[in-house]
């Protein structure tokens with residue numbers, strides 16, 4: 001696989017993602033179920049999942065489509081896909097296969113799949129239009145693709161706050177990571193790519209979820225270690241304590257009564273072949 005097909009350093013990033021991956025079913029299945037519903041996936045369907053990473057939403061789809069159906073889970077990073085494969089083996093899934101390939105190079109025959117999905121991969125691909133064209137080709141007539149990206153930065157205040165505060169602490173410019181994370185987050189942006197790739201009946205839905213955490217919980221650890229693992233590992237005890245204090249202060253604006261109230265949002269786009 002040519003290195004330039006993965007836009008970010010996913011080989012390096014995969015270490016933290018693999019550590020955080022569940023052993024079996026998803027830890028937070030709600031976004032997967034949104035995608036599955038929007039793609040209209042049913043028992044017995046054959047589904048192509050792009051940029052599956054450690055198995056989201058591929059594992060959830062395999063559980064839904066059952067033994068008559070199948071999932072082909074694909075990703076540009078081998079280590080991510082290996083974690084997905086382990087999860088599938090732990091769950092005894094026999095209806096899922098894995099393909100290490102960037103979405104720009106997926107080369108299935110025409111009319112093979114009933115549906116296609118992609119969760120948080122469109123913004124990381126070098127050429128998502130090429131990926132969507134290949135998806136369109138591989139779908140059966142009437143087949144649906146549904147791709148999920150993040151909603152706008154202000155509707156994802158956990159990720160946005162961590163990446164603002166921590167980047168500043170370590171003296172990093174976070175413009176590129178914000179641009180990547182929130183690429184296609186505005187209304188109409190992903191739809192335009194779907195339409196250009198040949199999809200019809202293109203529509204988007206925005207999901208906003210309230211997240212509640214008890215006061216005292218360091219709920220920012222996930223995005224902190226996934227986004228800044230090397231910087232955090234290099235901190236001494238005093239530095240770690242200082243960073244925790246800075247994060248606690250930054251999140252104080254979200255305190256409401258018993259705990260923190262934050263928002264997470266996703267934009268899902270679907271189109272029909």
Ligand SMILES: C[S@@+](CC[C@H](N)C(=O)[O-])C[C@H]1O[C@@H](n2cnc3c(N)ncnc32)[C@H](O)[C@@H]1O
Nearest residue numbers: 005010051052053056076077102103119124125
């Ligand atoms: C944010 S992760 C999302 C993984 C998973 N779908 C999830 O929601 O947890 C992004 C994934 O996109 C993959 N990726 C990056 N560029 C890609 C490309 N050109 N084609 C396919 N996958 C790609 C990375 O390897 C990584 O696994």
